[in-house]
Amino acid sequence: MFAMDPVHLPLLFPEPLMARLRRTAEIETEVVVRDFSDPTAATALAVTEVLITGWGCPHLDEGATTSMPRLRAVLHAAGSVRSLIGEALWERGVAVSSAVTGNAVPVAEYTLAMILLAGKDVLTHRERFRLSHAQPTPAETATMGNFGRRVGVIGASRVGRRLLELLRPHDFDVLLHDPYVDAAEAAELGARAVSLSDLLLHSDIVTLHAPDIRETRHMLDGDRLALIRDGGILINTSRGALVDQAALTGELVSGRLHAVLDVTDPEPLPADSPLYRLPNVFLTPHIAGSLGNELERLGRIVVEELERLAEGLPLVHEVRRGDLTRLA
Numbered sequence: 001m002f003a004m005d006p007v008h009l010p011l012l013f014p015e016p017l018m019a020r021l022r023r024t025a026e027i028e029t030e031v032v033v034r035d036f037s038d039p040t041a042a043t044a045l046a047v048t049e050v051l052i053t054g055w056g057c058p059h060l061d062e063g064a065t066t067s068m069p070r071l072r073a074v075l076h077a078a079g080s081v082r083s084l085i086g087e088a089l090w091e092r093g094v095a096v097s098s099a100v101t102g103n104a105v106p107v108a109e110y111t112l113a114m115i116l117l118a119g120k121d122v123l124t125h126r127e128r129f130r131l132s133h134a135q136p137t138p139a140e141t142a143t144m145g146n147f148g149r150r151v152g153v154i155g156a157s158r159v160g161r162r163l164l165e166l167l168r169p170h171d172f173d174v175l176l177h178d179p180y181v182d183a184a185e186a187a188e189l190g191a192r193a194v195s196l197s198d199l200l201l202h203s204d205i206v207t208l209h210a211p212d213i214r215e216t217r218h219m220l221d222g223d224r225l226a227l228i229r230d231g232g233i234l235i236n237t238s239r240g241a242l243v244d245q246a247a248l249t250g251e252l253v254s255g256r257l258h259a260v261l262d263v264t265d266p267e268p269l270p271a272d273s274p275l276y277r278l279p280n281v282f283l284t285p286h287i288a289g290s291l292g293n294e295l296e297r298l299g300r301i302v303v304e305e306l307e308r309l310a311e312g313l314p315l316v317h318e319v320r321r322g323d324l325t326r327l328a
Contacts, residue, residue: 009032049073057084097305097315101158115151119149125140151173152175152202175192200225208238220234230256234259237288253274261275
């Protein structure tokens with residue numbers, strides 16, 4: 001049974017993928033759950049063994065868990081399950097899988113694109129060209145370029161690891177901060193393990209890929225933002241809460257830093273925020289993750305997980321309760 005905003009179904013599961021689902025299991029397509037207490041869904045929920053969830057799925061609280069006594073697995077056709085899965089479902093031992101690995105792909109691609117553009121100082125030169133219509137002088141391009149540019153990656157999450165893989169063919173010097181990754185593993189990932197302070201002090205471009213948990217809230221506060229060199233670039237495609245928005249706004253209004261922000265806190269920013277108008281800020285409306293035809297990748301992961309369940313094989317993308325202490 002599906003539990004999500006039904007608007008996402010056709011993109012997550014276009015007909016060829018839906019046909020694969022039907023070959024593997026009996027699919028309830030008449031009702032897509034938006035409310036687990038809805039009486040029109042009660043009969044189907046009572047016999048549901050696998051719940052396929054996505055954006056718009058209500059919280060799987062104790063009541064929802066009780067309504068599905070035969071539930072064996074929740075296959076999430078999106079990213080984090082942190083806010084989706086309630087304690088009762090974990091206690092029952094229901095298997096949980098997430099397509100977060102698939103969602104990491106477009107986020108890492110977006111981030112790589114922004115790193116390359118930022119290294120060419122596209123933000124500054126686009127604005128200069130718009131106003132002056134003149135070619136830049138050698139002095140104005142002296143600090144441009146991606147050769148040897150130092151990139152600091154905060155968080156060896158699934159997105160962080162995918163980004164590190166995408167950075168390998170380029171001539172970057174890559175630093176990594178992640179408290180769960182030692183020097184040897186960082187080297188295998190193509191980076192040098194450093195402290196957060198050292199990363200901020202020595203990176204030209206800082207990109208955030210840590211989970212949004214209590215320990216990471218405002219991990220980049222005013223003091224840490226001040227460590228980034230003048231003219232440094234901050235990229236955030238993770239969560240806005242990782243950065244002290246007021247402190248970052250002050251740095252950006254002053255012109256000392258540049259930023260590429262796909263996420264903010266709050267989201268969206270108030271209409272009167274100066275960040276909408278600053279030439280050193282590139283704002284996008286949370287579009288780095290899977291959208292459009294990229295959703296099919298998430299659907300394919302779910303279909304493959306369901307096929308494994310049907311064959312008695314372990315899930316490849318299983319999320320365990322203990323993972324949530326350090327993962328998104």
